Amino acid sequence: MKRILLLLVFSFSLVLSKSYAQGYKIEVQINGIKDTTVMLGYHLGDKKYVQDTAKVDSKGFAVFKGDSTLKQGIYLIILPSKTYFEILVTENQKFGLKTDANNLLGNLSFTNSKENVVFSDYQKFMVEQQKVMNGYMAKSKALSPKSDSSKIMQEKIKDLDKKVNQYWDDIISKYPNSLNAAIVKSMKNVTIPEFKIPLGTKNVDSLKWVLSYTYNKDHFFDNVSLTDPRLIRTPILEGRLNTFFDRVLIPAPDTITKEAIKVIETSRGNKDMFEYIVMTLTNKFATSEIMGMDGVFVALAEKYYLSGQAWWADKKLLDKLQERVTALKPNLIGNQCPNLSLPDMMGAIRTLNDVKAKITVLYFWDSNCSHCKKVTPEVKKLYDKYKSKGFEVYAVYTQGNQPEVVEYISKNGLTWINVWDPAQKSNFRNLFDIYSTPVIYVLDSNKKIIAKRISEESLGKMLEQELK
Numbered sequence: 001m002k003r004i005l006l007l008l009v010f011s012f013s014l015v016l017s018k019s020y021a022q023g024y025k026i027e028v029q030i031n032g033i034k035d036t037t038v039m040l041g042y043h044l045g046d047k048k049y050v051q052d053t054a055k056v057d058s059k060g061f062a063v064f065k066g067d068s069t070l071k072q073g074i075y076l077i078i079l080p081s082k083t084y085f086e087i088l089v090t091e092n093q094k095f096g097l098k099t100d101a102n103n104l105l106g107n108l109s110f111t112n113s114k115e116n117v118v119f120s121d122y123q124k125f126m127v128e129q130q131k132v133m134n135g136y137m138a139k140s141k142a143l144s145p146k147s148d149s150s151k152i153m154q155e156k157i158k159d160l161d162k163k164v165n166q167y168w169d170d171i172i173s174k175y176p177n178s179l180n181a182a183i184v185k186s187m188k189n190v191t192i193p194e195f196k197i198p199l200g201t202k203n204v205d206s207l208k209w210v211l212s213y214t215y216n217k218d219h220f221f222d223n224v225s226l227t228d229p230r231l232i233r234t235p236i237l238e239g240r241l242n243t244f245f246d247r248v249l250i251p252a253p254d255t256i257t258k259e260a261i262k263v264i265e266t267s268r269g270n271k272d273m274f275e276y277i278v279m280t281l282t283n284k285f286a287t288s289e290i291m292g293m294d295g296v297f298v299a300l301a302e303k304y305y306l307s308g309q310a311w312w313a314d315k316k317l318l319d320k321l322q323e324r325v326t327a328l329k330p331n332l333i334g335n336q337c338p339n340l341s342l343p344d345m346m347g348a349i350r351t352l353n354d355v356k357a358k359i360t361v362l363y364f365w366d367s368n369c370s371h372c373k374k375v376t377p378e379v380k381k382l383y384d385k386y387k388s389k390g391f392e393v394y395a396v397y398t399q400g401n402q403p404e405v406v407e408y409i410s411k412n413g414l415t416w417i418n419v420w421d422p423a424q425k426s427n428f429r430n431l432f433d434i435y436s437t438p439v440i441y442v443l444d445s446n447k448k449i450i451a452k453r454i455s456e457e458s459l460g461k462m463l464e465q466e467l468k
Contacts, residue, residue, distance in 0.1 A: 026094075028054065029061050038080070044232065072230040074087075096111040097110050097111070136153055136157050182230060189223075221244070241280060264281065264304070278300070331452060333449050345409065350417050355447075359467060360443040382459060
């Protein structure tokens with residue numbers, strides 16, 4: 001998956017390098033540094049990249065200059081000390097700025113760039129308000145939550161929040177089509193209305209939660225233009241995407257997949273945004289550690305990459321994605337588990353689908369694996385505790401040293417179903433994506449996969465819930 005991530009980033013970087021022959025010239029004067037080099041960087045999601053470098057003369061003067069127009073967004077002037085300050089690159093890419101190394105933002109000024117003046121003022125305003133907010137929060141923690149002083153402090157916090165939102169609204173109103181407006185608007189949360197619940201309604205609190213959740217889900221991106229490519233080179237867009245998928249939505253694969261496709265389809269109005277969001281979300285779910293999110297990755301990879309819609313993807317990337325999809329698709333949560341018919345240690349064939357149990361754990365392990373030696377005894381404790389309540393373990397020994405594993409099984413009292421694949425004909429490694437051990441799959445009574453790659457601790461909690 002890491003290889004996929006790197007390939008996707010590389011592919012996107014190649015496309016971003018395409019530009020137009022208009023050019024840029026940013027003159028920089030930084031008092032307090034001389035005879036060195038400064039860098040012009042840019043945001044791309046939560047990462048930062050270097051776009052250009054410039055030599056600083058003995059008077060602190062440097063020029064970033066190029067024949068191709070820069071992609072618009074939030075850029076960074078990076079000093080040798082690795083400190084930096086942010087500027088906007090908009091349609092006007094020929095301007096000057098001046099500041100001091102000991103107070104980069106405080107002494108920052110611009111020539112021939114009104115939008116950067118607005119952006120600089122905005123940054124200074126936010127720094128001051130954050131200081132005030134930090135003071136309020138510190139005082140609030142020291143107060144009794146139900147005291148009058150605490151209520152007064154909470155009102156001050158609300159008033160400060162209103163002040164910030166009013167500042168943002170003023171920028172949006174005065175400069176409606178500007179990058180400044182797009183940035184601050186993207187950071188504004190939607191206001192969830194007060195829902196009127198008819199008298200006599202049961203479970204009012206639950207209904208209010210559902211209505212609020214649904215409204216927030218459906219309107220979360222009202223303030224974020226998913227067709228504005230200027231937001232790509234800011235940290236804001238990826239932040240909003242992560243907030244939506246990690247904190248707003250219920251973490252169910254079907255829900256996440258539906259909403260991911262909805263977001264991607266909304267971005268089709270701009271090729272760069274479509275490409276960026278497809279890549280960002282595919283990467284996100286390809287590397288997610290949340291159980292079940294590999295199903296989202298498979299859905300996005302098939303719909304956008306393997307269907308030929310990802311014009312930026314080369315054959316090497318598509319082959320890697322196909323390989324990963326092929327490995328994951330048979331064992332996604334909710335799927336019928338691939339059946340296995342393997343010999344036990346006495347040579348008798350034991351078929352997974354023939355196991356009668358409310359919950360079956362399909363356990364891939366190796367008697368010599370150091371991690372298995374820690375996990376296997378814990379799984380045995382759970383087996384001893386729940387086997388009388390409808391719990392069974394179908395344990396697949398993944399290696400080929402039968403005498404050794406038979407001795408280990410006997411010594412440790414592993415009386416569950418122990419099988420192995422001496423002829424290596426079952427294809428279990430590919431069917432269940434087994435590249436290390438131990439691996440735990442949890443199956444329901446119909447042998448559908450209800451959990452996978454979970455820890456023994458999580459298994460214990462699950463069994464406690466399912467086998468009460």
